[in-house]
Amino acid sequence: MSQPQSGAINPSDLAGGSAGSWAKEQGLISSRRNPLVVLFRELQRAEGRREQGLLLLEGTHLLEEAIGLGLRPAQVLATSGWLERHGGRRAWPELQLVSEPVLAAIATTSHPDGVVLSLPWPDPAPPEGSDFVLALDHLQDPGNLGTLMRTALAAGVEALWLAGGADPWQPKVLRASSGAALALPILRLESLAPRLEQARLAGNQVVATVVPHGEAGSAAPPQPYWQLDWTRPTVLLLGNEAAGLAPDLLACCSHRVTIPHSSAVESLNVAVAAAPLLLERWRQQQERMPGIPSSAPP
Numbered sequence: 544m545s546q547p548q549s550g551a552i553n554p555s556d557l558a559g560g561s562a563g564s565w566a567k568e569q570g571l572i573s574s575r576r577n578p579l580v581v582l583f584r585e586l587q588r589a590e591g592r593r594e595q596g597l598l599l600l601e602g603t604h605l606l607e608e609a610i611g612l613g614l615r616p617a618q619v620l621a622t623s624g625w626l627e628r629h630g631g632r633r634a635w636p637e638l639q640l641v642s643e644p645v646l647a648a649i650a651t652t653s654h655p656d657g658v659v660l661s662l663p664w665p666d667p668a669p670p671e672g673s674d675f676v677l678a679l680d681h682l683q684d685p686g687n688l689g690t691l692m693r694t695a696l697a698a699g700v701e702a703l704w705l706a707g708g709a710d711p712w713q714p715k716v717l718r719a720s721s722g723a724a725l726a727l728p729i730l731r732l733e734s735l736a737p738r739l740e741q742a743r744l745a746g747n748q749v750v751a752t753v754v755p756h757g758e759a760g761s762a763a764p765p766q767p768y769w770q771l772d773w774t775r776p777t778v779l780l781l782g783n784e785a786a787g788l789a790p791d792l793l794a795c796c797s798h799r800v801t802i803p804h805s806s807a808v809e810s811l812n813v814a815v816a817a818a819p820l821l822l823e824r825w826r827q828q829q830e831r832m833p834g835i836p837s838s839a840p841p
């Protein structure tokens with residue numbers, strides 16, 4: 544997701560951090576009752592994360608992503624096996640060693656790869672007047688939310704508005720987002736309606752996504768998504784896995800689009816539907832400005 548200059552972990556990014564924020568070398572922690580382990584385990588819960596202002600990241604990939612984004616872990620815990628595979632004590636002088644059972648007790652996956660870290664909440668404020676916003680109403684499934692975040696970042700989304708649903712800082716979402724949750728400016732809201740209304744009045748197109756066969760008798764059927772001009776300032780709105788979009792949210796939208804498909808199914812999985820919708824803006828921009836290399840931001 545992010546692009547660390549070297550393409551690999553640069554342990555000096557950690558070792559160069561403020562000494563006070565790092566545990567001193569204390570040998571191996573092998574007790575689950577060790578205070579540091581207790582603190583880490585509290586990060587599995589939303590309340591613990593809020594109280595400590597920290598997130599729990601698991602695995603080498605998320606460690607690389609955090610460092611690639613210039614984020615500095617508060618603490619890194621690893622097993623001796625992981626340390627041997629990743630440069631040894633000389634490369635990671637400030638890392639705290641823990642036993643395999645202790646690491647397994649902290650991690651939320653059944654096969655942790657030997658490293659976990661705590662990270663201060665990244666809190667990038669959504670930029671004022673974002674040209675491309677993704678708004679999600681009560682997305683419940685952490686896998687869907689993380690997958691959507693990853694695609695949103697790939698598509699050039701500048702801000703994510705979230706109403707209710709899965710906690711974006713839980714380990715499952717962080718993993719499914721492949722680190723994109725750390726990079727996207729996220730605004731959590733009680734309700735999306737006031738924001739959508741405001742965005743529409745400010746001249747953005749606010750685009751509702753609806754299933755293709757759901758509105759028999761409706762006066763104006765939804766447009767196939769490719770007919771929309773996605774290069775205009777846009778807020779794209781996706782609905783809950785079971786209920787879709789509530790009428791009060793639909794009423795805030797200026798456009799309704801659909802991904803046409805066979806009536807053999809009622810709808811697509813929300814994260815699957817998001818991919819063509821989000822990437823259509825990118826495609827249209829590429830078509831209009833073919834000189835721009837595909838790796839450049841829009």
Ligand SMILES: C[S@@+](CC[C@H](N)C(=O)[O-])C[C@H]1O[C@@H](n2cnc3c(N)ncnc32)[C@H](O)[C@@H]1O
Pocket residue numbers: 752753754755757780781782783784785786787788800801802803804809810811812813814816
């Ligand atoms: C599983 S669907 C919800 C199905 C729900 N029964 C309904 O009537 O909307 C979850 C969300 O995925 C998006 N979605 C799913 N299939 C879609 C399609 N074919 N076209 C556009 N959006 C779709 C919409 O945002 C929808 O609110």
